[in-house]
Amino acid sequence: MNRIDLPVGEDDLQAYLDGRLGPDRLEAVRRYLEEHPAIAGDLERDRMLLGELRDRLGSKAAEPIPARLRISSIRAGVRRRRWSNVRSVAAVCAWIAVGGLGGWMANGLLVTSDPAPVRIARIAEDAMAAYRTFVVEVVHPVEVRADEEAHLVGWLSKRLRTPITAPDLTPLGYRLMGGRLLPGGSGPAAMLMYDDDAGSRLTLYVKTDETEETSFQFLEEDGVSAFLWRDRGLGYVVTAGTSREALMPVARLVYDELERQPEPKPANQL
Template sequence: MSRIDPPVGEDDLQAYFDGRLAADRRATVERYLNDHPTAADDLARDGAALAELRSRLAFKAAEPIPARLRVSSIRAGLRGQRLARLRSVAAVCAWLALGGIGGWLASGLLASPQPEPVRVARMADDAIAAYRTFVVEVVHPVEVRADEQAHLVGWLSKRLRTPIDVPDLTSLGYRLMGGRLLPGHTGPAAMLMYDDDAGTRLTLYVKTDEIEETAFQFVEKDGVSAFLWRDRGLGYVVSAATPREALMPIARLVHDELERRPGAAPPNQL
């Protein structure tokens, strides 16, 4: 029995315009455009508008990456955050030393230089800081774009020394924009960025060396919501400038998509 192609819809036309269709589906869309000159004219006008926009922004794309977006600048900012945390810990320890049980408590702190709450809070802070830095970028929001997804996955997996998966969020209206490599406290981290038709962007932050597994945790900082969890040596943070109830289904889908990868352990209770 011959296969019947599904009707051509807006998603097909947008994917055709973006050059994201497979060869067989592209041929179907081209036949549709030949039979529907109005739709073809609309795409032609969109293409002309895009070409004009690219021409106007060409000078911007040719500019060097701003210094604040360079890895060295981000690393310097993270060092400043670490120093601020160390000063806070030192002040607390000094006050504890004045108490009758200061020595006993201080020894407990020294025995655990990176207690779990501190590690989790640090991961959330780093993820939200990365979100704030790159989500506002127009020309350089990502290092590798979604049309090079295979290269992006291979590159990030190699640098993090563990397989990195790209969750499919199209069922919730979010498309992969691309990703980038980030510096971390214990090694490199990865960030994937998505957006929807309304221009809302969200990020998935992934880092290694997270031994303890945790269930979902929610944090909110200056208007940015984030769900984070740790599983099989990796830490994940989903961040967006959306309310908690809007971000929850997205974080659940990311979690479920990652759990479906080969060799995944049974999912945590969310």
């Protein structure tokens, strides 16, 4: 079976959406979409959402390149990661020599990979776990309530060592309930919780993250949806027990609110 005859899969649909399909697969995918109108509708919806996101985030291209993304900084980072990988491999080899690690385990440890997807998965997993833990709380859903908002944002800003703000989501019917400090792996994280008149709750999870900026990414697990992105040294995750379509306006409003805030100062200037 050659590639033209292969069944159409998720990789083909994503490549079609991104405009990366070669002519040999393009015709196969078009036929598949004609035979599956529901999937074609979903794909068209995704195309529209991506187009809207590109329009909203396109202004980023006109901004000055952050120092961390300059060629010299990237090269220095690559050198540091390579040296770190060399030291990690050396440490693994030492453990193999001393303890005799198993064959498949040694192979897994010695394979290096891009850490970015791991970081993405970790921040989303932490945010969704925090949402599930605290959104059901009746007495103590937050640590500091909204009537002490100034104290809340000041405290969280101090602990994260960067200014934190609470976006105003009242245009979408959500009010700030309050927030709390959470452990975030390599450092603390902040969580703000909002609710509406129907009692629906959502959270905004914030953590320092110096990796490169990203556009929105969507995740869904067991009925819990999340949009995440990175901007100006912070990682953000908006989480709720709702659909992607219902959560998208919230993520957009949070992004717009945060974009209107001044550039965060370095930690040593707080």
